[in-house]
Amino acid sequence: MPQRVSRASLQVDQILADFVESRALPGTGIAQDHFWQGFADLIHTFGPQNRALLAKRDHLQTRIDQWHIAHRDHPHDPAAYLSFLREIGYLLPEPDNFQIDTKNVDPEIAAIPGPQLVVPITNARYVLNAANARWGSLYDALYGTDAMGPVVGGPYDKGRGARTVARARVFLDEAFPVQNTSHADARRYYVSNGALLIDDQPLVTPAKFVGYKGNPKAPDSVLLVNNGLHVELIFDRAHLIGSRDQAALADIVLESAVSAIMDCEDSVACVDAEDKTAAYANWLGTMQGTLTADFSKGGRPVTRALNPDRTFTAPDGKPLSLKGRALLWIRNVGHLMTNPAILDRDGREVPEGLMDAMITTMIAMHDLQKPDGLRNSHHGSVYVVKPKMHGPEEVAFTDAIFTKVEAILGLKQNTVKLGVMDEERRTSANLKACIKAARSRIAFINTGFLDRTGDEIHTSMEAGPFSRKDFIKRKAWIGAYENQNVDIGLECGLSGRAQIGKGMWAAPDLMAAMLEQKIDHPKAGANCAWVPSPTAATLHALHYHKVDVFAVQRRLAAGGRRAYVETLLEIPLAAYRRWTEAQIVQEVENNAQGILGYVVRWIDQGVGCSKVPDVHDVGLMEDRATCRISAQHIANWLHHGIVSEPQVITSLRKMAGVVDRQNAGDAAYEPMAPGFNGIAFAAALDLVLKGRVQPSGYTEPILHARRQEKKSS
Numbered sequence: 001m002p003q004r005v006s007r008a009s010l011q012v013d014q015i016l017a018d019f020v021e022s023r024a025l026p027g028t029g030i031a032q033d034h035f036w037q038g039f040a041d042l043i044h045t046f047g048p049q050n051r052a053l054l055a056k057r058d059h060l061q062t063r064i065d066q067w068h069i070a071h072r073d074h075p076h077d078p079a080a081y082l083s084f085l086r087e088i089g090y091l092l093p094e095p096d097n098f099q100i101d102t103k104n105v106d107p108e109i110a111a112i113p114g115p116q117l118v119v120p121i122t123n124a125r126y127v128l129n130a131a132n133a134r135w136g137s138l139y140d141a142l143y144g145t146d147a148m149g150p151v152v153g154g155p156y157d158k159g160r161g162a163r164t165v166a167r168a169r170v171f172l173d174e175a176f177p178v179q180n181t182s183h184a185d186a187r188r189y190y191v192s193n194g195a196l197l198i199d200d201q202p203l204v205t206p207a208k209f210v211g212y213k214g215n216p217k218a219p220d221s222v223l224l225v226n227n228g229l230h231v232e233l234i235f236d237r238a239h240l241i242g243s244r245d246q247a248a249l250a251d252i253v254l255e256s257a258v259s260a261i262m263d264c265e266d267s268v269a270c271v272d273a274e275d276k277t278a279a280y281a282n283w284l285g286t287m288q289g290t291l292t293a294d295f296s297k298g299g300r301p302v303t304r305a306l307n308p309d310r311t312f313t314a315p316d317g318k319p320l321s322l323k324g325r326a327l328l329w330i331r332n333v334g335h336l337m338t339n340p341a342i343l344d345r346d347g348r349e350v351p352e353g354l355m356d357a358m359i360t361t362m363i364a365m366h367d368l369q370k371p372d373g374l375r376n377s378h379h380g381s382v383y384v385v386k387p388k389m390h391g392p393e394e395v396a397f398t399d400a401i402f403t404k405v406e407a408i409l410g411l412k413q414n415t416v417k418l419g420v421m422d423e424e425r426r427t428s429a430n431l432k433a434c435i436k437a438a439r440s441r442i443a444f445i446n447t448g449f450l451d452r453t454g455d456e457i458h459t460s461m462e463a464g465p466f467s468r469k470d471f472i473k474r475k476a477w478i479g480a481y482e483n484q485n486v487d488i489g490l491e492c493g494l495s496g497r498a499q500i501g502k503g504m505w506a507a508p509d510l511m512a513a514m515l516e517q518k519i520d521h522p523k524a525g526a527n528c529a530w531v532p533s534p535t536a537a538t539l540h541a542l543h544y545h546k547v548d549v550f551a552v553q554r555r556l557a558a559g560g561r562r563a564y565v566e567t568l569l570e571i572p573l574a575a576y577r578r579w580t581e582a583q584i585v586q587e588v589e590n591n592a593q594g595i596l597g598y599v600v601r602w603i604d605q606g607v608g609c610s611k612v613p614d615v616h617d618v619g620l621m622e623d624r625a626t627c628r629i630s631a632q633h634i635a636n637w638l639h640h641g642i643v644s645e646p647q648v649i650t651s652l653r654k655m656a657g658v659v660d661r662q663n664a665g666d667a668a669y670e671p672m673a674p675g676f677n678g679i680a681f682a683a684a685l686d687l688v689l690k691g692r693v694q695p696s697g698y699t700e701p702i703l704h705a706r707r708q709e710k711k712s713s
Helices: 014-024 032-070 078-087 124-134 138-143 158-175 273-288 352-368 392-409 425-429 431-436 449-459 476-491 511-517 534-546 549-559 581-605 624-639 645-662 679-689 700-712
Strands: 004-007 010-013 114-120 135-137 189-192 195-198 209-215 218-226 229-235 249-255 259-263 292-297 300-305 310-313 319-322 327-331 338-343 349-351 382-386 416-422 442-447 499-502 528-531 610-613 619-622
Touching: 004 014, 004 032, 010 014, 010 032, 014 273, 014 338, 014 352, 032 078, 032 349, 032 352, 032 392, 032 449, 114 124, 114 534, 124 135, 124 259, 124 273, 124 292, 124 300, 124 534, 135 138, 135 534, 138 158, 138 249, 138 534, 158 229, 158 249, 158 534, 189 218, 195 209, 229 534, 249 534, 259 273, 273 338, 273 352, 327 352, 338 352, 349 352, 352 382, 352 392, 382 392, 382 442, 392 416, 392 431, 416 425, 416 431, 425 431, 425 449, 425 476, 431 442, 431 476, 442 476, 442 528, 449 476, 449 624, 476 499, 476 549, 511 534, 528 534, 581 610, 581 619, 581 624, 581 645, 581 679, 581 700, 619 624, 624 645, 624 679, 645 679, 679 700
Parallel strands: 114 259, 114 528, 259 327, 327 382, 382 416, 416 442, 442 499, 499 528
Antiparallel strands: 004 010, 010 338, 135 249, 189 195, 209 218, 209 310, 218 229, 229 249, 292 300, 310 319, 338 349, 610 619
16 A cells, blocks of 8 residues: 655655655745645645546437437438537537637747657656657668668668668758759868858758858858758768768758657556656656666667757857757646545545646746756747547636646746647547637647547447448548648647647558658648657658648648538448458457557556557557557447457457567566466456446556556555
8 A cells, every 4th residue: 555645635645745845846946835735726626627527428428329329220310410419518519710829839839840759758768769859860760761671780781871872862952952963963061151052052042051060161060941940961071971972971960850749648557656756757857957868778888868959150150059859748648537646635536637737837847947958948838738638628627727737836827838639529529619728728739540539439339330440541530530630720820839730650660651651741731740769750850841831731721621520420330241250350350469469568567658569560659549449449349249259258369379479579578378367368358348338438447457456466
């Protein structure tokens, strides 16, 4: 049992209390008693409201279930269905046109389209990698991935290196063309009278040259900019690559992950005070600028820290400084879960979202109060992504929470900027009203196909069996969802003020495919999109040099909406269920393998996000969103008799053996077969067999309970 101490009217786990009082509060100017009393007021004011909002979710879901059951024997009537959703208050009137008025937004959010990383905050090394991914070597990203063909190990391959250099020179010619010559032919780069010359020829657009290092006649580096993203050309004749290059060009460094989300939610396994404190401690390290991670690389000890800013000389001779790190968001948890780290005055676990709001904002004050050094926000803002909200009432609730937190901490109202994840059905159906509910805080919206699909299946569970997963995303609703998110964001004035984001590329080893396909995100008007690694961020940055996102947004805004709520709320049911037994088994086994591969690490090792091999041994980034859709899909088929419970259990047991084989090289791994009596396997069973009755189809209640069981055992 945890050791607890009394703070105001709260019972706080000693681990968390010690962290707050000895590490987090000092330096903020907030007195200890004031903090805890304000925290208690927050919990006792907003806790009941939180529970009421969750009860409303359940009430609406019950009404929707009843409607589908009553109409199951008749063809689906979309008009009657929409009328019913309006009648029960699920679908609300859309507000009149308005523009968001968020102020003091940093340029990484408002003005620089680019890649965005999402990283589990409990892993300090990953946090540092993500923060430092603001800049990345294009040569390394091309040479070390399948972007240049199959990856091979061993010593440096001169032929592959030459192809890498040639490919990079093509990029330079496309983004920074030179009059009368090509970067491929260049022998000398130098600065004369504030202008960059390449073999005595200027850039076609001279303003794209913005700085340099060293001697202007033979610079150590040259800084260029295109579509808001910087590119640094590194010259070094002593370098392995530079010594073979006619211009001594040793590397091309791209501004890559402009922003990054430090995740306290889907990619972590935080179930108690110990876990939450580890998460908060890493956030504190980023806000203080002191976070480090020690590890071994190539047999040598390495200490990683946050990168410093990058300094240059501008064309006019003045000093120029650029941030060396991504702008960091912190993703709080949603409204659903409670956490035993703190008990309220009635002995109940407090809503975890209230914990995150209070503690992560307080920690961010260390950044806000810095006069200099490694700053996150230069505009005095704190950036919080809030996931899994259902409709505008819950967004307004979040806005009120942060207004209260700011008042307690003595911060100016709207210091906290809000990112709204458009990943739940009631939010996407009422997106404009959701944005209006926090119009002075909104700095980010995005789509999340997996959670959105998981919620779609659960919300419409009683409507009938859903299509196979690959076919769900071919239906009209998903295109409407993706388009409406951008269109409404533009209608509400997010362009130039906030990010409009798109989802994750889930295959970190398939960079050639990413280079071919993910350009669709900036082409769709998204000024950020998620990538699974710093290397992927560097490669995805190439897309933002090819596509002027703000020009795309202007064109889309002029064209008006491309989709409406009628299409958005089409239910992707299986129209013709002519599946063979083999197709059904394959679908269930694919889902089962994904669930088990993720859950076994979550429960046994506390790993909330990792590269999990799929049923074909292709490594995919998995988090709770991927688990949610797979569990809900099997639960739907089970509920409608497409498969039986014995068939599902047989598939889970078979796939447990596959997952055991895939993890055979992990010394910390605990096999599930042949006993199938471990806590991880039991959790996977729960997610499927009890999936229909989980709140909104979320995985957290089961995962948290089973992880706590594992930790206590």
